[in-house]
Amino acid sequence: MPFPFFSAPHIHQGTNVSQLMLQVIYALIPALLAYIWYFGYGILINITLTVITAVITEALMLAARGQPLNIFLADGSAVVTGTLLAFCLPALTPWWIPVIGTAFAMIFAKHLYGGLGYNPFNPAMVGYVLLLISFPKEMTTWLPVKDLMINPPLDLKESLKLVFTHIAPEVDSFSGATPLDYTKTQLRLGRAIDEIRSHPLFGGLGGKGWAWINGWFFLGGMWLLYKRVISWHIPSAVLGILLAMSTMFHFLVPNYYPSALFHLTSGGTMLGAFFIATDPVTAAASPRGRLFYGAGIGGLTYIIRTWGGYPDGIAFSVLLMNMAVPVIDYYTQPPVFGHKKDS
Structure with missing residues (x-):
C-alpha cells in the first residue's frame, strides 16, 4: 500500500x-x-x-x-x-x-x-x-x-x-540638503555641532520633520514586531550598535560628533532597522546570526555617516552585510536536532 x-x-x-x-x-x-x-x-x-x-x-x-x-x-x-x-x-x-x-x-x-x-x-x-x-x-x-x-x-x-x-x-x-548631509558638510568646514544646530533645518530632536517621520517608522516597526512579521534581533542590534557608537564618540568630542538622538531620528535609520534590514530573504537566518548581521549594519552605518563619503549609509551597510550573510549563517547555524554540536 x-x-x-x-x-x-x-x-x-x-x-x-x-x-x-x-x-x-x-x-x-x-x-x-x-x-x-x-x-x-x-x-x-x-x-x-x-x-x-x-x-x-x-x-x-x-x-x-x-x-x-x-x-x-x-x-x-x-x-x-x-x-x-x-x-x-x-x-x-x-x-x-x-x-x-x-x-x-x-x-x-x-x-x-x-x-x-x-x-x-x-x-x-x-x-x-x-x-x-x-x-x-x-x-x-x-x-x-x-x-x-x-x-x-x-x-x-x-x-x-x-x-x-x-x-x-x-x-x-x-x-x-537633508540634516545628515548638511551636518556632514558643515563639520568638514570646521563648524561645531552647536553652530550647525542653530540652522533652521533643525528642531528640538534633530532635523525638522525627519524626527517625526522616523518616530512613525519606529511605531510601524513595533506593529510588525507585535504581529510577529519580524523578530526583535535585527532592529535591536542595528539601533543598539548605532546608539552605543554615537554615544561614545559624542561623549568624547561633543562639538564634533552628533548625539545618539540625532543619529536615531535622522535619515533612514528607523526605515532601515525595521523594514529593510529585516528582509527575511537577504538577512541572516538564525537568531544569533541576526544579531551579528544587525550589529554589522549599525556599525557600518555610523562609520559611513561619520567618516565616509555619503551622509546616510543605511543602503551601503545593508548591501555589505548581505554579502556577509553566507559566512554568518555558516558559523551561527544551530545544531541539527539529535546531534551534538562539534566543539
Missing part, C-alpha cells in the same frame, strides 16, 4: 507571503502620512511610479522565465519593493529616477537570481544605490520641510508638473 509523502515544513505559521507583505504596507502608512505632511505629495507620485514599474517589470520577467503570473504577482513583494524604494527618494525627483531604479532592482537584484527567495541582495537597496551613484545631483536635491502656516508644501498639481516637466513653480528656497 503506497503512503503519501509530504515535504517540509510540516508545521507553519499559518500566514503566507501576501499576508506578510500586507502587514508591512499597513505599518508604513503612518510614516507615509507624516511624509506627506512635511514634504508634500511627491512621495505619493514616487510610490505610484515605483509600484507600477515594479509590477510591470515583475510580470515581464515572470513571463520571460516561464513562471505563473497570478501566483507571484499576488504575493505583494513587488509592491513592497517599490514602496520601500520610493521612501528613499527625494520627494520631487524627476519621474525617470524611480522608474529606472525600480526596474533595475526587479531585474538585476531579483529575477536574474531566480526571483523571490533566491536574491542575495535587498532589491530596493540595490536600486537605490544605483540611483545614488549614477545620478548624485537628482538624488541629493530634497525639498526642505515647510512651515505649514507660512509656506505650505506644493499641492498635487504643482508636484506633478515639477516631476514630469521639471518646471518649478514660484516658491522660496526650493531645494536643500
Whole structure:
C-alpha cells in the first residue's frame, strides 16, 4: 500500500507571503502620512511610479522565465519593493529616477537570481544605490520641510508638473540638503555641532520633520514586531550598535560628533532597522546570526555617516552585510536536532 509523502515544513505559521507583505504596507502608512505632511505629495507620485514599474517589470520577467503570473504577482513583494524604494527618494525627483531604479532592482537584484527567495541582495537597496551613484545631483536635491502656516508644501498639481516637466513653480528656497548631509558638510568646514544646530533645518530632536517621520517608522516597526512579521534581533542590534557608537564618540568630542538622538531620528535609520534590514530573504537566518548581521549594519552605518563619503549609509551597510550573510549563517547555524554540536 503506497503512503503519501509530504515535504517540509510540516508545521507553519499559518500566514503566507501576501499576508506578510500586507502587514508591512499597513505599518508604513503612518510614516507615509507624516511624509506627506512635511514634504508634500511627491512621495505619493514616487510610490505610484515605483509600484507600477515594479509590477510591470515583475510580470515581464515572470513571463520571460516561464513562471505563473497570478501566483507571484499576488504575493505583494513587488509592491513592497517599490514602496520601500520610493521612501528613499527625494520627494520631487524627476519621474525617470524611480522608474529606472525600480526596474533595475526587479531585474538585476531579483529575477536574474531566480526571483523571490533566491536574491542575495535587498532589491530596493540595490536600486537605490544605483540611483545614488549614477545620478548624485537628482538624488541629493530634497525639498526642505515647510512651515505649514507660512509656506505650505506644493499641492498635487504643482508636484506633478515639477516631476514630469521639471518646471518649478514660484516658491522660496526650493531645494536643500537633508540634516545628515548638511551636518556632514558643515563639520568638514570646521563648524561645531552647536553652530550647525542653530540652522533652521533643525528642531528640538534633530532635523525638522525627519524626527517625526522616523518616530512613525519606529511605531510601524513595533506593529510588525507585535504581529510577529519580524523578530526583535535585527532592529535591536542595528539601533543598539548605532546608539552605543554615537554615544561614545559624542561623549568624547561633543562639538564634533552628533548625539545618539540625532543619529536615531535622522535619515533612514528607523526605515532601515525595521523594514529593510529585516528582509527575511537577504538577512541572516538564525537568531544569533541576526544579531551579528544587525550589529554589522549599525556599525557600518555610523562609520559611513561619520567618516565616509555619503551622509546616510543605511543602503551601503545593508548591501555589505548581505554579502556577509553566507559566512554568518555558516558559523551561527544551530545544531541539527539529535546531534551534538562539534566543539
